[in-house]
Amino acid sequence: MSTVQHDLALTIPAAVARAARLFGEASALEDGNCRMSFHELERECLRAAAAFLACGLRKGDRVAVWAPNSAEWIVAAIGAQTAGGVIVPLNTRLRGKEAGYILRRSQARILLTVGEFLGVRYPELLANEQLPGIEHTVLLAGSAPGSKSWNDFLMRGAHIPDAQVLGARDAVRPEDLSDLLFTSGTTGEPKGVMSAHGPTVRTFAAWCDTVGLRAGDRYMIVNPFFHSFGYKSGWLACLLRGATMLPVAVFDAGEVMQRIVTDRVSVLPGAPTLFQSMLAHESCGKIDLSSLRLSVTGAATVPPILIERMRKVLGFQTVLTAYGLTEAPVVTICPPGTSDELVAQSCGKPIPGIELQCVDDDGRAVPVGEPGEVLVRGFNVMRGYFEDPAATREAIDAQGWLHTGDIGMLDEAGFLRITDRKKDLFIVGGFNCYPAEIEKILSEHPAIAQAAVIGVPDERMGEVGKTFVVLRSGAQLDTAALIGWCRENMANYKVPRQVEFVTALPTNAAGKVQKFQLLAT
Incomplete structure (x- = not known):
């Protein structure tokens, strides 16, 4: 074990405090006009934690983050974790129905999002979703009716005593959950992967040691924060080793x-x-x-x-x-x-x-x-799936x-x-796609009787989705209309790039679709 690891913090909030102590005035985060040293980052995270406490966040409560990479994303996530919260990062490519399911399933009390990103107005996507558990919607950037700005949210914590904030931080234990990252699977329903602070920090300290990340490195984080590649081997790794975080939104x-x-x-x-x-x-x-x-x-x-x-x-x-x-x-x-x-x-x-x-x-x-x-x-394995024994x-x-x-x-x-x-999953430009989830959404189209999805090779993306569709009797649908519908109802990377209309899907005696036959077409 390295000498750095002997001083290893065992929670993410403790890692922020350790980074401030070890790396002080070195550059921690640069995002446009935003520049923070490690000392300043710690101060901003404590300020965010105070705001979460002022909103009544209790230890173990879930805080969803549905926003592109930014300095505010990092500060908000660490602030929520410092207050004892569990962050639930949402893929920025999700549509309203997909995001709504995760928000309900995770029982998130607070949603952090943005008014608009790449032409998508996130609050509007949720307009038709029933979200009784969401008590506060806070915008890290932009504006939207019924939502608080990030600055207004931070002001709510001004009356919270420093001792209360530090007490909440010190009460976070290594065995407490740090995040729920939702992953889909063969059932088609996303599942929340429960990760705790201690194993997360230990895993990514090992990652840092092996790849050789070091203090003073300037780390451009293109990988999205809603994925462990951008979150844990991204900004968390920078905190553990004193590297400068350079977030990229697009x-x-x-x-x-x-x-x-x-x-x-x-x-x-x-x-x-x-x-x-x-x-x-x-x-x-x-x-x-x-x-x-x-x-x-x-x-x-x-x-x-x-x-x-x-x-x-x-x-x-x-x-x-x-x-x-x-x-x-x-x-x-x-x-x-x-x-x-x-x-x-x-x-x-x-x-x-x-x-x-x-x-x-x-x-x-x-x-x-x-x-x-x-x-x-080993210690890197999740605690389990949230409320799904x-x-x-x-x-x-x-x-x-x-x-x-x-x-x-x-x-x-x-x-x-x-x-x-062994699973059916295929990978589109680094994003996991599970056919069962895509097929479940396709089944909601009024013209579709059956759909089967497979991954096919693609020179640029590695793989893309192809769907085989059986139409309902008398229904009409063409490729352009179906792909357009898919873009409105699922994340772009899940949208099939190829569509083939068939009269029937190949099945075995039990009625299960034989995808190996589809792959051979």
């Missing part, structure tokens, strides 16, 4: 590359599509990206040529791949010094203290080099092994390679 390859120059960015993780877009941009090779030092990628198949070009063309000194899932956000990472070929072909070795095995259908470990379902056990028992067995649903194999040196997915 990815634009040209703007990002210009910011790398002007902001002297040294760390830029992301999905493979991010780097493919940068490499394809007209400015690539014409501007100085020499500040870049470290990247961590994954979330999809990584072509070996991409790793090579990230080094040679974009100038990264270190490019690593990793593997994780919402239920265990970091499982394996390629240690520094791993060859480009192995970085591309594997997702690394288990982080220290984590057990990993590949097993057959009978639960027996398979030999080295043989494929089997990846099982994980049946789903928790299905995912985590009596011996504590998390069944990931991914198929992989281990080599002699302990490197893991993911070879297939």
Whole structure:
């Protein structure tokens, strides 16, 4: 264990206090005109915590955050956690029906959002949703009828004594929940993954140690905060190591590359599509990206040529791949010094203290080099699914092994390679898509009798959705109209890019759709 970890905070609010103590006036956060040192960040987080306490937030209450990456997102999330709250990050691409389900399921009392982002007015998306549990809607940016501004919200905490705020912070224990990240699955209903402070901090301290994040790094966080890639291996990792957070709300390859120059960015993780877009941009090779030092990628198949070009063309000194899932956000990472070929072909070795095995259908470990379902056990595994003991028992067995649903194999040196997915999920530009969830939404279309969704290869996104549709008798529907309807009712990355109308779906004797036949079409 490193000397840094001996002084490791065991909760996220404690990590903020530790960062203020260790890194003081160093730059913690830069977002447009907003500049904060680690001392200033701690002060703003305590101010936000006071506001949550003034609103009656109790320990364990859920606070939903539905907004793009920003300084306010970070301060609000930490403020809620400092007051004892559990944050529920929502994907900014969700539509009203999808967001409404999560808000009700999580029993969130406070919603933090924005008036508008990329032409979408978030409060309006929820206009037809029944949300009796939401007591306060606070806008981190923009305006909307019936919502409080972030500044007005902060003012509510002015009368809360400092001792009360610090008492609430000190009352947060490592075993208390820090967040609920919702993930979909084979049932089609999103499930809340319960993560606690202590395991979260320990997991991402191990991530920092392995990838080599260090004080003074300037970390551009393009990965969205609603995902553990942007939240936990993003701004939380920066807090743990004293790196500067540079949030990016919208990815634009040209703007990002210009910011790398002007902001002297040294760390830029992301999905493979991010780097493919940068490499394809007209400015690539014409501007100085020499500040870049470290990247961590994954979330999809990584072509070996991409790793090579990230080094040679974009100038990264270190490019690593990793593997994780919402239920265990970091499982394996390629240690520094791993060859480009192995970085591309594997997702690394288990982080220290984590057990990993590949097993057959009978639960027996398979030999080295043989494929089997990846099982994980250790402090990085979730507490369970929120108020869903049946789903928790299905995912985590009596011996504590998390069944990931991914198929992989281990080599002699302990490197893991993911070879297939036992689940139906496919990945669109780094976002997990579960056919059952998309099919459930499609089934609500009045013209559709049946729908089946699969992932198909796509050069830019890695995979995209394709749906096979059986229409109701007498109904009419074309591809453009269906895709347009989908865009109104589901997040853009879930929208099928291809539609095929069929008279019937292939099924087995039990009536289950045989998707392998659809994949073969």
